[in-house]
Amino acid sequence: MFTFIRVLSVGGIIVPQSTSLPVRHFSAYHCLRAPKRRSPYSSVDTERYSSLVKSVMSTRVSSQTPETLQAEDDQIYGPVVKAQTPTKAETRVPKILHPFLNCQEPIETEEPESGPPARILLNRGQGRSLVPSVTRILQQTLSPDQIFYLERWRKKMIAELGEEGFKEYSQNLFRQGKLFHSALENVLTSHATWKDRNPSEYPPEVQGYMQSVSDILEDIRAVRAIESTVQHETLNYLGVVDCVARYRGVLCVIDWKTSDKPKPFLSNTYDNPLQVAAYAGALNSDANYKYQVENGLIVVAYKDGSPAHAHQLNSELMLEYWKTWLLRLEEFTEQRSSCASSAEKR
DSSP, X not given: OEEEEXXXXXXXXXXXXXXXXXXXXXXXXXXXXXXXXXXXXXXXXXXXXXHHXXXXXXXXXXXXXXXXXXXXXXHHHOOOOOOOOOOOOOOOOOSSOOOSSOTTSOOOOSOOXXXXXXXXXXXXXXXXXXXXXXXXXXXXXXXXXXXXXXXXXXXXXXXXXXXXXXXXXXHHHHHHHHHHHHHHHHHHTSSSXXXXXXXXXXXXXXXXXXXXXXXXXXXXXXXXXXXXXXXXXXXXXXXXXXXXXXXXXXXXXXXXXXXXXXXXXXXXXTTHHHHHHHHHHHHHHOTTOOSOOOEEEEEEEETTOOOOEEXXXXXXXXXXHHHHXXXXXXXXXXXXXXXXXXXXXX
């Protein structure tokens, strides 16, 4: 029995009262009467493991050291065969490192005299029928990975559009490219800027592209060449450069590209830097151009009018891409020689 004392106040006089309650009303009563739980270790045969426990506790170093574990693994799985450190792939270099610049021509540092930009048309009839273009050389020396992804994209487009639909899609892309370049030529060869023009005067297919490059056009001055052919007599290739002009004061070979997807990084432009370096190297060796170009610019325009991405190639980058271009050119030359030899044997 537990006795509780409670205090009552009656007319200001404190009167203590006691109350007795039986213990069974408390849950503690049941806890005190609950049977004692047995330890799970009570059934362990301590004598059986006593020697093992003593040996482990009396040894300062654990018996399972890395050495013994390795020895045990060697017995079960055999000895470990260490892989050799992978060696770096050898950096390929061109067999002949042709110069990128022509030392006999000056590198311009001042603004050139005003005048119409050069436009040398491609004329295949003047002994140029056997001279390969930059585009053809790059297409025929694609890597296996590039060929795989290009073919996968082509099959995907055919699956979505059908053979005829894909053909029409390709033709529309080509047509849009021509209209875009024509519109750019119109702006760059006139004194009026894009902001001074009415966008509606251009075909609807290219209005978005022109809006996309509008800010970049504001930074282009002193146009030296537009849609002009360049040829490297020594290396025997040619191409048509989109534009040669000063971008923010730096003379550049400029290549205009269109894209449906954003290309914010230079790596997104695939072989375009090689193309620009090839054009610049040809221009620097071409007697029709009395100046040298060390820098490049790739402008990617978007049909929805979003701001274009401008990827600048400084002189150091251009030299690196020039070396890679020489490797692709060597590969193309070897392919053509191999095909010629096979044809003679037949």
